[in-house]
Amino acid sequence: MVSSFLRCIVFSCSIIFSRLSLAFTPCPLLGPVFPEFALDTNSEVLGSALDDLTEAFDTLVKDGNGSHGDVHPNTTSFSLSLFSTNQGDAADTPFLFKYHYTAPSLKSSPNAAHDVDKDSIYRIGGLTKVFTVWSILIETGDRIWNEPVTKYVPELAKAAKCLDAKQDPVSYVNWEDVTIGQLASHLAGIAREYGVGDLSEQTDHLEYGLPPLSASEVPGCNLDSLCGRAAEFFSHFSQQPPVALPGTTPIYSNAEFQILGYAIESITGKSFESVLQDHILGPLGMEKTSLSTPANSSSAVIPVDEETSGWSTQYGGEAPAISMFSSITDLSIAGKAILASTLLSQSQTNRWLKPTIHTSNPANSIGYPWVIYSGGNYPNTSMVDVYTALSDVGLYSSYIGLVPDFNVGFTILAADSVSSPDLNAHADIIADMALPALMKIAVLQADASFGGVYASSRLNSTITVSADSLPGLFIDTFISNGTDFRQVLATFNGIDEADALRLFFKTEMSLLIMERGTCVSWMDIDSFKYDGASLDQFIFELDKNGNALSVEIPALRVELERGD
Structure with a gap:
């Protein structure tokens, strides 16, 4: 029995075989x-x-351009943060890193003549969807x-x-076929919105060749005349x-x-704003976050x-899609x-941090309501999924990203005096x-925590574990009762020689043959057993x-002690 100060961790053993003529490619489980x-922020x-x-962002705002794209430092102010839930001092505060830049145009603004900081409140627009x-x-x-x-x-x-x-699926949505989950993951296939942003609001729409509209044909819902729920919004x-x-297919829709x-209001009998406050903002102490325009604009x-900035814009029924305000501190807490x-x-x-459907870009998937980017330097590193939400509304842009594999995330909030800023350069720099630094830390700590020789005091059984630049831990040698067990596993798979044997952190095991030309480790988990125990389980x-x-x-009925 494990004593009170000990704990166990289970690894999968991905046994990667390849012919000598084939290049080695790691294939860990997702x-x-x-x-x-x-x-620890003071680690080297x-x-x-x-x-x-810090140096990269200093250069970005100094030069206004670089390999990641152009920015507009004269007009764009921004705040960003990195946060973590890992052990160490990085998790002791809302964020482990912050960077702020105040554009000259904001310094001269009569509405917010101050430098942006960790408590500055921006409009976060479509990030509201995550909270919904x-x-x-x-x-x-x-x-x-x-x-x-x-x-x-x-x-x-x-x-x-x-x-x-059902008789006219081109003209009408069959609402009986639309689920709550499809609404939450952009899969309902419905219109983006009604009225808001309609070109009929522009006085010069006829100059663009658009046909004239009578007063009754102009949508009744817009930012100047918000619709109520039943009598107006749904009737239209x-x-x-x-x-x-x-x-x-995913279709973006507010x-x-x-x-x-x-639906939330029907389920709870409360306003959406009350539910948001009671369920999330209150319990987490997010005092700088609100659905409605903050009453105190001192941090705005x-x-x-x-009006021009979009700070005072009211979205009425669309509030659960696009209305919120927040700071990098509060978003880091969230x-x-x-x-x-x-x-x-x-x-x-x-289950929440999983994709629901792909987009036509193989690097992007959609979740509830995440836009998921698959990063990493595959095949040299594992795939790293970043769960994001991004938005621009008025003169504001916002971006949040979560990396569950590393238990870290980032947030970027920005405002511009001309147009909503593009934050892709900022996100790419992060x-x-x-990510390379986090991968390096993971490798170094895994090697320090698990690397070495493990041996039995009663049998001729040993394994030698180390870490290198590739995913997982590498098993250099694996002897069971005097037998080269790496070769045994290769023989079970009809392979003459095992190129590599790797351990991947997982609650289940994987056995993988790389001669298939594709990554199918998930299909081979738990393939070989002995007396009901998996040959590829290490505890x-x-x-x-x-x-x-x-x-x-367990399959070898042996426990190996780690040497000094």
Whole structure:
């Protein structure tokens, strides 16, 4: 039995075979390939990376351009942060790194003549969608995803009965086929919104060759005349044709989240704003975050005036999609709460941080409501998924990214006096500087915690473990009862010689033959067993500092002690 100060960790053994004529390619399972690592800001690797990050942003705002793209330092002010839930001092505060830049145009603005800082409040627009989904998960869990929206929004149930969508699927949405989960993951196939942004609002629309409209034909909902729920919004929106059939392709839509907001109100009997405050903002102490325009604008970032900037814009029913305000401190707190499952169970978080559908770009997928970017330097490193939400509204842009494999994240908030700024250069700099450093830290700590020779005191059984630049831990030697067990495993797979044997951090095991020309490790998990135990299961016993003391290999009925 493991004593109270010890714990166990399970690794998968990915047995990677390749013919000598084939190049070696690692193929770990999806997810972290190393155990959780500690992050200390005074460590050499992390400290150096953060210094380089500061220097990179200093250069960016000085030059206004670079390999990551152009920015506009004369007009764009921004704040950004990196945060972590790993052990170490990096998790002691809301963020482990911050950077602020105040543009000359903001310094001269009569509405916000101050330098931006960690408490500066920006409008975060579409990041609101994350909080809307989070609120649903806290209230009901994801069991609601497959339920029809008509169950919770009676106006759409009525529309489904009145409009013959089955007979005319081109003109009308069949609301009975639309689920809550499809709304939350941009898969409902419905219109982007109704009225807001319609070109008929422009006085010169006829000059563009658009046909004239009578007063009754102009959409009744816009930013100057917000629609109420039943009598106005649904009576108009239910007449909108579908953009795509439900569940077929991701289509960005603010209306999806407006409808989700109404569903939340039906479920809870409270306003969406109250649910947001009670479920998330209050429990996490996010005092600089709100759905409505903050009453106190002393911390506000307003690049021009409130109206022109979009600070005072009211979105009415669309608020659950696009209305929120926040700071990098509060968003860092929120990001850490998601990564640490502070308000949800771990199993619920695991399901939330997963894709629901691909886009036509193989590097991008969609989640609830995440835009997921697959990064990493594959095949030399494992794939690293970054769960993001990004938005521009008025003269504001916002970006949040979570990296579950490393338990880290970032947030970028910006405002510009001319147009909403592009934040891709900022995000790319963070990725290029931070991810390699995190991978290096993971390798160094894995080698220190698990590397070495493990041996039996009663049998001729040993393994030698180390870490290199590739994913996972490398098993240099593996002897079981005097037999080269690496060769045994190769023989089981019909391979003459095993090129490599690697351990990947996982709760299940993987056995992988790389001669197939594709990465199929998930298909080979638990393939070989002996007396019901997997040949590819390794259970490491750790001390309170996370250092391995021994490894148990259940199939071989042996426990090997780690040498000094």
